[in-house]
Amino acid sequence: MYLTIEKRIQHALAEHIRRRYELDVPVPASRPPKIEMGEVASPVCFELAKRLKRAPRQLAQEIVAEIAPIEGVARWEVAGGGYLNAFLDRGAFFDAVARSMFSGAGAAQKSAAPGAPKTIVEHTNINPNKAAHIGHLRNAALGDTFVRLLRQAGEIVEVQNYIDNTGVQVADVVIGLLHLEKKSPDDVRQLAAEPRFDFYCWDLYARVTQFYEEDKARESLRAETLKAIEEGRGAAAKIGEIVSDAIVRCHLRTMERLGVRYDVLPRESDILHLKFWDIAFQQLKDRGAIQLASAGKNAGCWVMPLSEDRDATAEDDTKIIVRSNGTVTYVGKDIAYQMWKFGLLGKDFHYRKFQQYPDGSIVWASCSDGGEVGAPPFGRAARVYNVIDSRQSYLQKVVMAGLRALGYNEQADRSVHFSYEMVALTPRCAVEMGYEIPLGDARKPYVEVSGRKGLGVKADDLLDRLESNARAEVDKRHPDAPEPDRAQIAHAIAIGALRYFLLKYTRNTIIAFDFKDALSFEGETGPYCQYAVVRARNIFRKYAEATREKHFPGPPRTLGPNDPAIGVSSASAGPEDMKRFLGSPEGNDLWELLLLAGSLDWHADAALNAQEPAFVAKFAFQLAQAFNNFYHKHHILSEEDPARKTLLLNLTTLIMAQLVRALDLLGIEAPERM
């Protein structure tokens, strides 16, 4: 709601200035430092003063005197050297927020018109050769939250999880199974059916790394195996398929634990078999985007020049796309994949149902032939976000440069590398995990996770620990609650703690992981935010018990007869009461709380623009904190003045609803009790 009003004010000011002074200036808006100074401010007069060569304060006074009334704005003030400060109509704001609660949550308004532009978000992308670790969790949490933000804003979103099932990482585990464990494809099939097959592979993968280190000659095995897998030949290919398929199912299960889902799993093997690359290669050659290097160190390779000036045949500024032995590099495949996402390949995968979620929705996987009917039209996006850690920004740049070289500038402009920093371990945590830290690294602030070495905190292990810790607390507080309820609550708390922890840092902050912080349920954490909601619910539960009414009474007068009576009522808090309780200065505290609750749209918008889910996390915490303070200061149920009591209850309802909505954007559920 705050966003709506802020925009309205900016628009009105811009309009007024254009008409009155015949000037087109951008109108910035901000929050005054104190609530006594109003709710929306604009320093526009400073800019105006420069252009008109007049005193800013004088201009501000002139504007305040002349501007037409704006809906929702009660009055103006001039402050400081020439700030325009708007004071909102507090009662009207309350009603507006309340009304927005019932208007379909402001979501999915843009109906899925045929041909409406679609946004693809690609995230998770874990190599299917081992268990997921905390770094992967950050990727998924960021991607999933961003998807929620987009959908809330009415975008049509397709979630892709790319499966690199023919890469070296899978090959390594295949080598482990074949040469270290001496397993046949049938043995592997049995193994893969075990519940924690991904954990088994985690250890095996680390052993294979050692296996190479003991004798470098063994690395030739890797090249052979990789080739066999790519071409789909022999036991290696068979095992590779069993492994990657089983591990992907493990990953989906892990991600489902934290509420992360996908629409489609494009698999690298299908990109190869369907010869996506051939088409991309042809286009790249036709348009001169890549050249065959005839001499120099890259002789025999197809390379893409990256510098602007073409004459610079500087080898340093080119990227090899096709090796001299004719095989495609990773970037090459990625260009083809990115082209497919935009529907630029003129070719599509076949699709089969890979798995069904409990609610009936389906994850599809690509396949090379046949396929099943009923698959939605995947790909052909208008905009693409790739959630990939920042270490790969160079490669992402190459992919975008590839699109441009092909003449797809528009698509390149609409390709976003949604980058984020890695999750590392604090040295203490690494030691705790049983790893020896090289002397030189002891004083470093963090130690990088390495799947290759088996160094990392596995996602399911962390989730298990979170759940058992939460469970212990729940058992303490609700010894009499039925077992399934307690399990459900503990799960919600665990996920709340984990997702909040992963989302509260901005994207380019390296998270130095430590169990102490990640397992905390106090302070700036998910459970703190959830607890605020539970407190609000308790008030209504108690209230219902006392009044023996199921809900807080009555549909509110201002909301129309059809609104669900979940709480808001202005039945006994009319405009005069609003003024009395929310008015300045006595009502400033309550008003500030209401204002904050009504600012979710503003923060969600900022989060979307900056592609920064952390903004929503910060907002949720702020609101929870403000509510806890309010809860402590006002004892609602024992309030004597019935009108005031109604207002406090209404306020509580609004805050609760907004907080639940904010948490939902973060993928965090607010339990009934905890």
Place this chain on the structure above:
RNA sequence: GCGCCUGUAGCUCAGUUGGAUAGAGCGCUGGUCUCCGGAACCAGAGGUCGGAGGUUCAAAUCCUCUCAGGCGCGCCA
């Protein structure tokens, strides 16, 4: 060597397009509770925003230089 990122309180981090007195959590010290459940609330101490110049009415934010740390730069992915 080149490119990108980071440097804000003891620690971990916020600070959207430059805006009014730089914030939070943790930790520390001291308080609050005959309760709508302490996963809580309040108060206090604690900051030359790495450093130096510059642009501007206005700089933690923009520019230049500089110091420190990280990441990337492969016929790996």
